Amino acid sequence: MASCCFLTSTLGIFLSLWISIINAEFYVIDDQIGLGRRFDGIGGLSGGGATSRLLVNYDEPYRGQILDYLFKPDFGASLQILKVEIGGDAQTTDGTEPSHMHYEGDENYFRGYEWWLMKEAKKRNPDITLIGLPWAFPRWVGKEQSSPYHNPDVTAGYVVSWVIGAKQYHNLNIDYVGIWNERKFDAEYIKILRRTLDKAGLTDVGIIAADGNWDISIAMALDPQLYGAIDIIGVHYPGTTTIPQALWTRKTLWSSEDYSTFNHNDVGGGCWARILNQNYVNGRMTSTISWNLVASYYEDLSFGRDGLMTAEEPWSGNYVVESPIWITAHTTQFAKPGWRYLETVGNLTHGGSYVSLTDGKGNLTVVIETMTHDHSICVRPPLPPYKVFPQNATFHLKGSFATVSELQLWYSKFDFANSKSTLFKKLQTVKVFDGFFTLSLGVDEVYTLTTITTGQKGRYTDPPNSSPFPKKYLDDFDVRNPSFDEAPNFADQTGVFEYFQNLTDPGAHVFTLRQIVTQRPIAWANDADQTISIVGDHSWRDLTVTCDVLIETVNTGGVFIAARVDKGGESVRKAMGVFFWVFANGTYSVTNDIDGKMVRAEGLSGTRAGKWYTLTLTVEGQYAYGMLDGYPLWKNAVILNPKNGWAAIGTYSFEYAQFDNFQVLAD
Numbered sequence: 001m002a003s004c005c006f007l008t009s010t011l012g013i014f015l016s017l018w019i020s021i022i023n024a025e026f027y028v029i030d031d032q033i034g035l036g037r038r039f040d041g042i043g044g045l046s047g048g049g050a051t052s053r054l055l056v057n058y059d060e061p062y063r064g065q066i067l068d069y070l071f072k073p074d075f076g077a078s079l080q081i082l083k084v085e086i087g088g089d090a091q092t093t094d095g096t097e098p099s100h101m102h103y104e105g106d107e108n109y110f111r112g113y114e115w116w117l118m119k120e121a122k123k124r125n126p127d128i129t130l131i132g133l134p135w136a137f138p139r140w141v142g143k144e145q146s147s148p149y150h151n152p153d154v155t156a157g158y159v160v161s162w163v164i165g166a167k168q169y170h171n172l173n174i175d176y177v178g179i180w181n182e183r184k185f186d187a188e189y190i191k192i193l194r195r196t197l198d199k200a201g202l203t204d205v206g207i208i209a210a211d212g213n214w215d216i217s218i219a220m221a222l223d224p225q226l227y228g229a230i231d232i233i234g235v236h237y238p239g240t241t242t243i244p245q246a247l248w249t250r251k252t253l254w255s256s257e258d259y260s261t262f263n264h265n266d267v268g269g270g271c272w273a274r275i276l277n278q279n280y281v282n283g284r285m286t287s288t289i290s291w292n293l294v295a296s297y298y299e300d301l302s303f304g305r306d307g308l309m310t311a312e313e314p315w316s317g318n319y320v321v322e323s324p325i326w327i328t329a330h331t332t333q334f335a336k337p338g339w340r341y342l343e344t345v346g347n348l349t350h351g352g353s354y355v356s357l358t359d360g361k362g363n364l365t366v367v368i369e370t371m372t373h374d375h376s377i378c379v380r381p382p383l384p385p386y387k388v389f390p391q392n393a394t395f396h397l398k399g400s401f402a403t404v405s406e407l408q409l410w411y412s413k414f415d416f417a418n419s420k421s422t423l424f425k426k427l428q429t430v431k432v433f434d435g436f437f438t439l440s441l442g443v444d445e446v447y448t449l450t451t452i453t454t455g456q457k458g459r460y461t462d463p464p465n466s467s468p469f470p471k472k473y474l475d476d477f478d479v480r481n482p483s484f485d486e487a488p489n490f491a492d493q494t495g496v497f498e499y500f501q502n503l504t505d506p507g508a509h510v511f512t513l514r515q516i517v518t519q520r521p522i523a524w525a526n527d528a529d530q531t532i533s534i535v536g537d538h539s540w541r542d543l544t545v546t547c548d549v550l551i552e553t554v555n556t557g558g559v560f561i562a563a564r565v566d567k568g569g570e571s572v573r574k575a576m577g578v579f580f581w582v583f584a585n586g587t588y589s590v591t592n593d594i595d596g597k598m599v600r601a602e603g604l605s606g607t608r609a610g611k612w613y614t615l616t617l618t619v620e621g622q623y624a625y626g627m628l629d630g631y632p633l634w635k636n637a638v639i640l641n642p643k644n645g646w647a648a649i650g651t652y653s654f655e656y657a658q659f660d661n662f663q664v665l666a667d
């Protein structure tokens with residue numbers, strides 16, 4: 001190359017650089033001035049509660065595809081952490097999850113779907129971090145008291161047995177356990193939990209505390225033993241900020257639950273993009289975990305569609321890969337746990353933020369977000385006003401990165417005006433001149449600039465179209481080797497309904513569904529006094545529900561079948577609908593509420609415990625009719641409200657009862 005031309009081109013570069021610099025703000029990316037904190041990964045939370053309930057009932061290949069979008073490295077969200085609920089037999093937002101110890105002495109490590117989910121996640125990403133956290137506990141754990149701290153040794157033993165069971169029965173190494181979700185922590189209990197883990201040889205299992213606010217960090221400063229017991233300070237919905245006392249502990253800080261925002265309008269994706277960066281920029285939190293992992297619960301329950309994606313139709317196979325999946329990929333596909341943040345992170349001058357991360361081996365990843373206020377509001381906490389403007393940003397790479405000559409560029413832009421968002425698109429490589437590059441940033445955008453070349457926007461052919469729950473549905477619960485202990489599509493809202501096998505039954509009811517929680521758990525939400533499992537379509541109006549029922553509790557027991565049940569989740573105590581009850585004392589009633597107070601019909605039924613009956617409930621317009629063993633028992637009960645809701649089964653109290661040959665025929 002002739003020297004004249006070389007000079008000219010260098011001059012040209014300098015000239016264009018100079019022009020862009022005078023119109024741009026400056027940001028240095030440098031590892032020489034020291035590194036920031038260790039990046040611990042981005043995660044999803046299954047549970048708290050029952051948020052993956054419908055996922056397990058998807059047929060293949062759809063179920064595997066959903067799991068790939070969540071966990072498969074370099075495909076979709078490529079999640080690095082899976083946090084699950086340690087089921088406690090109680091309502092924990094969108095349903096109950098079964099405990100591994102329903103009663104004292106009971107142990108079963110095959111209940112529920114969290115074991116399965118952890119194994120599926122590990123299969124895809126063997127390095128994924130696993131966390132277990134209880135929301136609720138079976139009553140016996142608290143020695144009949146309503147606090148798990150009443151008997152801390154038993155509670156610690158209960159949690160540790162879950163960790164041991166994970167290893168023994170599923171070969172899963174649990175990395176961290178928590179205390180009691182969003183409830184007051186107890187310093188003594190935390191120390192006992194640490195000792196109990198150590199005694200069991202589980203010194204590698206860390207404790208995250210306390211899955212609430214920052215108060216734990218103040219307590220830790222005053223209590224060296226407590227300080228020593230806790231590995232990670234985990235807070236919920238921190239609004240991207242921390243407090244000085246938390247930083248003074250020098251412990252790892254996590255947003256151990258965050259997001260919880262509707263995913264189907266891109267504001268959820270905007271929220272997620274903003275907090276993934278700013279939880280570190282403002283709060284030095286090195287991990288953010290989304291509640292929830294995947295919205296796999298009936299949408300009309302609490303916080304419908306607040307997952308990273310949606311998979312709420314196992315009957316159709318339809319699922320929706322939402323923007324938070326691709327926003328997650330902007331970080332997870334280009335930075336692994338163990339990478340370090342650089343000190344050079346911060347706000348952009350005209351709004352937005354940037355973080356930079358390195359593997360310490362010369363790789364660099366920079367993630368930039370320019371989310372506007374109204375397009376990135378999360379469910380909580382309130383977001384103070386701020387402004388974001390289009391801006392030019394010049395980055396100057398120094399230290400180990402001074403010689404980087406090009407960066408891969410991945411780009412997202414939320415287009416709220418035309419709903420034509422661009423998500424996780426690979427653009428042309430950015431040339432770096434003498435350590436400098438300039439970007440012209442718009443608003444509501446995410447950029448990843450990275451030396452990593454392995455990113456991929458994974459894709460499967462579209463899943464089947466969305467369709468409503470089948471109008472004709474029946475389940476005889478005759479499953480010889482069930483993969484899961486719960487019947488498909490039944491979503492327990494109080495109590496736990498499990499497959500049951502009665503080997504001494506002469507034939508008709510060997511395989512049934514049985515409610516097995518016999519004492520009010522140490523609850524997290526407001527469980528009903530009755531047990532209830534819902535199924536079907538919340539828009540169902542006119543229909544017939546038929547089910548064989550067995551009351552097991554002599555004299556005081558009772559069961560119901562129901563239609564038009566309007567509420568579940570945390571509002572389950574206020575559920576209205578058409579409830580058809582039969583009792584062991586030979587009576588029936590028809591009530592408008594789960595509490596059994598708003599009686600619409602009542603009388604004698606001759607029912608008793610220990611005998612199977614077939615109940616039939618028909619609701620048409622404003623009238624309901626009921627049959628017992630095929631004979632009319634009552635008719636013309638007037639039901640004005642609610643107008644629609646799920647079908648359901650349940651019991652009068654926390655008591656054993658069985659159900660068989662469940663059928664719905666909806667209009």
Ligand SMILES: *[C@@H]1O[C@H](CO)[C@@H](O)[C@H](O)[C@H]1NC(C)=O
Nearest residue numbers: 281282346347351385386387
């Ligand atoms: C970034 O800007 C926000 C306001 O938009 C502010 O609250 C925050 O403290 C700033 N963070 C840093 C690290 O300067």
Ligand SMILES: *[C@@H]1O[C@H](CO)[C@@H](O)[C@H](O)[C@H]1NC(C)=O
Nearest residue numbers: 359361362363364451452453
């Ligand atoms: C970056 O990461 C890749 C893949 O992990 C690795 O092979 C390479 O050595 C790293 N360093 C640089 C400077 O690219």
Ligand SMILES: *[C@@H]1O[C@H](CO)[C@@H](O)[C@H](O)[C@H]1NC(C)=O
Nearest residue numbers: 019020023024390391392440
């Ligand atoms: C960005 O820089 C270009 C020229 O390099 C200039 O035309 C443009 O106005 C700048 N944009 C902003 C928002 O400053």
Ligand SMILES: *[C@@H]1O[C@H](CO)[C@@H](O)[C@H](O)[C@H]1NC(C)=O
Nearest residue numbers: 502503504505506550610658
């Ligand atoms: C099992 O079936 C036998 C025979 O019908 C019955 O006596 C017994 O009560 C049943 N047990 C349960 C738990 O339902």
Ligand SMILES: *[C@@H]1O[C@H](CO)[C@@H](O)[C@H](O)[C@H]1NC(C)=O
Nearest residue numbers: 556557558583584585587652
């Ligand atoms: C029958 O039992 C139910 C449930 O315990 C109770 O509400 C009802 O009052 C009882 N009826 C009679 C006649 O004892």
